Amino acid sequence: MSSELTAEAQGRGEDPNASSSASPRLRGESILAILEQRRGVYQRMSWETLAAAQHLGRELDRPVSAAVIGEAVSELAAEAAAKQLERVYAVEHRLLKPYTADAYVAALEGLLWNVQPFLVLFPHTYRVRDFAPKLATRFGRVLVSDVIGHRLEGGELLLVRQLFQGKLDADVQFTSPPPNFASIQAGAYRADQLREGSAEVEPYLPELARSVIRTRPRESFRDSDRAVDLSAAEIIVSVGRGIRDKENLPLIQDLAKALGAELAASRPICDNGWLPMERQVGSSGQTVAPKLYVAIGISGAIQHLVGMKGSKTIVAINKDPDAPIFEVADYGIAGDLFEIVPALIEELRKPK
Amino acid sequence: MKIVVALKQVPGRDSLLRVDASLRWISEADLTLETNEPDAYALEEALQLKEQHGGEVVVLSVGPARVAQAIRGALAKGADRAIHIEEDLNEWDTLGIAQLMARALEPEKPDLILTGLQSDDLGYGQTGVVLAELLSLPHATIIMQVELQNGALRAKREQEGGWFQYLELPLPALLTIQSGISKLRYATLMGIKRAQTKEVRKLTAAGLGVKPARSVEIRRVYLPRHERETEMLEGSPRQVAAKLVERLKFTARVL
Numbered sequence: 001m002s003s004e005l006t007a008e009a010q011g012r013g014e015d016p017n018a019s020s021s022a023s024p025r026l027r028g029e030s031i032l033a034i035l036e037q038r039r040g041v042y043q044r045m046s047w048e049t050l051a052a053a054q055h056l057g058r059e060l061d062r063p064v065s066a067a068v069i070g071e072a073v074s075e076l077a078a079e080a081a082a083k084q085l086e087r088v089y090a091v092e093h094r095l096l097k098p099y100t101a102d103a104y105v106a107a108l109e110g111l112l113w114n115v116q117p118f119l120v121l122f123p124h125t126y127r128v129r130d131f132a133p134k135l136a137t138r139f140g141r142v143l144v145s146d147v148i149g150h151r152l153e154g155g156e157l158l159l160v161r162q163l164f165q166g167k168l169d170a171d172v173q174f175t176s177p178p179p180n181f182a183s184i185q186a187g188a189y190r191a192d193q194l195r196e197g198s199a200e201v202e203p204y205l206p207e208l209a210r211s212v213i214r215t216r217p218r219e220s221f222r223d224s225d226r227a228v229d230l231s232a233a234e235i236i237v238s239v240g241r242g243i244r245d246k247e248n249l250p251l252i253q254d255l256a257k258a259l260g261a262e263l264a265a266s267r268p269i270c271d272n273g274w275l276p277m278e279r280q281v282g283s284s285g286q287t288v289a290p291k292l293y294v295a296i297g298i299s300g301a302i303q304h305l306v307g308m309k310g311s312k313t314i315v316a317i318n319k320d321p322d323a324p325i326f327e328v329a330d331y332g333i334a335g336d337l338f339e340i341v342p343a344l345i346e347e348l349r350k351p352k
Numbered sequence: 353m354k355i356v357v358a359l360k361q362v363p364g365r366d367s368l369l370r371v372d373a374s375l376r377w378i379s380e381a382d383l384t385l386e387t388n389e390p391d392a393y394a395l396e397e398a399l400q401l402k403e404q405h406g407g408e409v410v411v412l413s414v415g416p417a418r419v420a421q422a423i424r425g426a427l428a429k430g431a432d433r434a435i436h437i438e439e440d441l442n443e444w445d446t447l448g449i450a451q452l453m454a455r456a457l458e459p460e461k462p463d464l465i466l467t468g469l470q471s472d473d474l475g476y477g478q479t480g481v482v483l484a485e486l487l488s489l490p491h492a493t494i495i496m497q498v499e500l501q502n503g504a505l506r507a508k509r510e511q512e513g514g515w516f517q518y519l520e521l522p523l524p525a526l527l528t529i530q531s532g533i534s535k536l537r538y539a540t541l542m543g544i545k546r547a548q549t550k551e552v553r554k555l556t557a558a559g560l561g562v563k564p565a566r567s568v569e570i571r572r573v574y575l576p577r578h579e580r581e582t583e584m585l586e587g588s589p590r591q592v593a594a595k596l597v598e599r600l601k602f603t604a605r606v607l
Contacts, residue, residue: 101481101491126512129469130493133446133478137485142446142568145476158571164473167369168378169576176567214490216520220511231512235606259607271532278514283475284531286512292606303365313604314580315596321584331599332584333592343593 024139028118028178030086031057033066034108034132036123037076042068044231045123047191049184050083052150053121054195059152062118065089067111067204069104071097077201084197089115095208101131102213107206109138114204117179119157124183124287136181144172144182161185165283166306186231187289187310222278230281235261235292238281238308239269242297242319242337246274252296255341258348259294266304282307297337300325317341353407353500353523355398356460357431358453358467358480359391361415361422365472371573377442378573387422390468394529396536397498398466399430405500407463408432412456414449415441420552427547428539434552435460437560445566446476453479454486455560464505465526469494477528484526491526492519496533 033053035046050066057064067089068076077090091111095103112120112135120135122128124146136143149160151171158171159182174180230236237256243249256263263279270280281288282304293311298304300316300323308314309328316329317337326332333340363369364384372379387395398409411426411434413419423434437452444452457465465484470477484491496516497508505521510530521527539547557563583599585592600607 126494126510129477130481130491133476133481134485134491137447137450137482140447140567142482142566143476143478144568145478161475162576163475163573164363164369164378165365165475166576168371168573170570170574171572173569173571174567175569180567214522215492218518218520220515220517222514222516229512229514267532276514292600292604313600313606315600326582326584328580329582330580330604331596332582333596334584335589335592339589340592343589344596347590347593347597 024179025177026112026118026139026179027116030063030065030115030117031060031119031121032112032115032117033064033121034128035066035068035076035080036125036127037068037070037073040070040076042076042079043123043125044191045125045184045186047194048186048189049121049123050080050085051191051194052147052184052189054084055189055193056119056121056150056157060118060157065115065117065199067091067108067115069096069107074201074203081199081201082196083199084195085199088199088201089204090201091204091206093206093208095210095213098217099127100213100215100217101134102215103208104131105135105138106208106212108135110206111204112139112179120179120181122181122183124185128183132181132183139179139181141176141179141181144174144180146185147182148185148188162306164302166302166309185310186287230262230264230279230286230288233262233288233290235259235294236264236281236288236290236308236311237261237294237296238264238266238298239275239296240266240298240304241268242299243269244297246272248338249274251338251341255294255296255345255348258345259292261292261294264288266298266301295325295329296341298325299323300328353401353405353464354410354460354462355401355407356410356412356457356462356465357391357395357398357426358412358465358483359395359422359426360388360413360468360471360473360479361385361419362388362471362473365389371575375572375574376570385418385421387425388468388471388473390470390472390529390531392468392536393531393533394466394468395426395429395431396534397529398464399537400534401464401498401500402430410435410460410462412453413437414439414444414452423552424547425539427550427552428543429537430543431550433550435555436552437555437557439557443564445568446474446479446482447567448562448564450479450482450486451562452557452560453483455562456555457483457487461524463523465489465524466498467526467528469528469530480526480528487526489524489526490521491528492521493528494530495527496530498527498529
């Protein structure tokens with residue numbers, strides 16, 4: 001094991017008074033959104049992050065740019081360039097496919113020295129969770145992860161994030177010079193508020209050596225044939241403990257079918273093995289923000305709420321009228337799901 | 353194989369949280385404390401690897417004196433010894449905490465470092481990754497399964513939307529572990545007894561030569577604002593079903 005701490009971070013730790021000179025200080029003008037793509041398609045949260053960047057750019061009066069990373073990304077860069085941005089950086093290298101934290105960080109570190117951003121925004125995806133803290137550490141900074149909003153107070157930028165799994169919120173402030181780093185939670189900003197425009201595409205070709213990559217990733221796979229990307233679903237029907245028995249699941253599946261929805265679940269259902277884990281919504285599962293989320297027999301433990309409360313419209317059906325799920329619901333029905341769900345299926349199947 | 357498990361003590365999930373007088377953190381007075389759940393799974397993974405391959409499990413924790421309780425719990429479950437960096441967590445940001453850990457681990461030269469994927473309190477989800485960077489180690493996050501093969505690691509990583517991936521890493525390396533991936537063991541009476549005699553080395557930031565510095569600060573902590581007004585629909589099942597579909601079609605316009 002190496003006994004060397006990275007120079008920047010070590011400098012900061014040893015002499016806080018010298019921190020601004022020991023850790024890199026960039027000119028810091030623009031806001032840079034790092035977009036995520038897989039197999040040539042943008043991850044939906046990339047657009048939400050770009051919307052956040054545009055908001056902040058307008059409020060802080062700073063130019064906004066974006067970067068997309070991969071082996072060959074000129075088409076994706078052109079797609080992003082149709083938004084109101086100053087520039088889109090196409091970060092291309094053979095070694096950026098497949099994703100590795102080592103190659104991404106090496107490439108982005110170089111890009112940041114070139115671009116000199118004030119603030120770097122990421123979508124809070126699993127991939128970002130894997131590499132962004134490492135990138136921030138290279139600059140002696142801490143990533144403010146999983147941001148749900150922001151406000152300006154006396155010209156100071158405060159980022160809002162959740163603590164204690166959503167039981168409390170906190171306003172967090174950067175106290176170091178640029179660059180600073182934040183990742184944006186799914187559903188926190190709205191992609192449909194993106195402004196169109198025309199940006200310049202600028203290729204950025206990092207110098208990467210194969211030797212920087214220490215991990216060997218294998219092909220991604222799915223455990224189940226029917227697995228879905230819940231984050232891409234427009235309507236989700238989610239089931240919890242109130243279903244009582246695995247044998248009752250077909251009722252919920254019928255409702256999902258009638259709504260054209262994907263089926264999801266709270267943690268106890270997946271822990272019991274009644275539904276595969278990839279259908280779990282919540283802090284240890286997926287974060288979703290569909291246009292309609294129907295929670296059935298889910299009490300609304302905070303671990304579940306953090307995964308779905310960004311949904312546009314939320315319906316809750318639960319026996320207990322005091323269940324916390326009703327606090328985040330737009331429409332609530334306090335009653336027996338075994339009576340209400342069949343009635344709902346019937347209503348949905350009525351000819352229009 | 354020497355495995356270090358970094359674990360954090362956090363307020364229990366059922367704790368009643370109250371914002372303290374500074375409005376910047378919570379009152380610790382009546383909290384029940386427990387080991388951060390994902391970290392408990394990291395410990396379990398480490399103990400299983402030790403059972404299969406031999407070696408030593410060292411627990412590492414940063415926090416005030418109260419953390420000793422979480423450390424004893426881990427020793428009782430089978431960890432061999434512990435390092436306690438006794439510091440008030442509120443004085444430090446993630447990078448600072450990771451610097452303390454990195455300094456403490458330099459002389460240890462572990463083969464593998466495991467930690468939970470995130471903490472239940474701050475939830476930044478990055479201490480492990482930052483620690484790996486400071487120690488120049490390869491890392492992988494949100495790991496569901498760990499195997500040791502021919503002196504290297506094979507780890508199953510969770511991705512979004514039901515996707516998974518295997519990846520191989522050379523040792524030494526750091527992994528952050530997903531919650532719920534195995535069954536946690538309980539401490540036995542014998543384990544609890546043995547834990548009393550196991551070594552807990554106490555270190556301080558001053559001793560490690562690291563000073564607090566923060567590049568991010570919490571300005572205010574508060575109850576989340578109630579964002580939605582809930583309309584409760586009442587009537588017979590048939591009536592509420594009709595009302596709901598009507599609202600979804602014409603008010604919310606999501607159908």
